[in-house]
Structures are given as C-alpha cells and as structure tokens.
Amino acid sequence: MTLDYLLFDTSEGSDGTGLFEAMAAVAPAHAAAVEAEIAQVLAWAEAQFPGGRAPVEDGGDWDAELQVTDEADGGIARRVYTLSIGGSEAFCAAFAGRFGDALA
Incomplete structure (x- = not known):
C-alpha cells in the first residue's frame, strides 16, 4: 500500500522503542482519503x-494517538490530522x- 498523504518522522528511544509521527493538512475534499490511509x-x-x-x-506492542483539528488559514479551510504511533522494537522493525x- 502506498501512502499519498502520510509521511512519518521517526524517533527511537534508548530502550529500543520507537515513535512514528505524521501530519497531513488537507482541504475538506481530501479528508476522506487521509482518513482511509489512517484506517489502513x-x-x-x-x-x-x-x-x-x-x-x-504497560507491556503493549504498540499504541496510537490521532488528533484532528479544523483550521482556516487566510479563509481557506483545512483539516489537520496528526497520527502518532509508538511501539516495541519488533513493532518498529x-x-x-x-x-x-x-x-x-
């Protein structure tokens, strides 16, 4: 599966855990496509x-947090998605x- 909207920045913890974070700011017409990528x-x-x-x-392999906000920059509506996924060393690999x- 190719992701068109989500591009993840990565960071690693000293214990082998990791974090993947992506942000997508799109016009309302593209919101469903971003939501589909997040769901996938x-x-x-x-x-x-x-x-x-x-x-x-707490012993989990992975966890995720999704934040969604609506913004208007110069009168242009945007929906901003921030997806953070953290996980164990095996999950990150x-x-x-x-x-x-x-x-x-």
Missing part, C-alpha cells in the same frame, strides 16, 4: 500485532519494513 495503517498494526495495542510501558516508503 491502524488495521495493519492490529493485524500484525493482534491484541497488542496498549502503551509500551515491522512498521519500517511495511511503510518504509512513507518514512522521512
């Missing part, structure tokens, strides 16, 4: 690590292998 990423994570969604510090083309 989250569905992949759940399929690869079923039942593993929980904070890593699998994520990078699957979504490597979408990593900054």
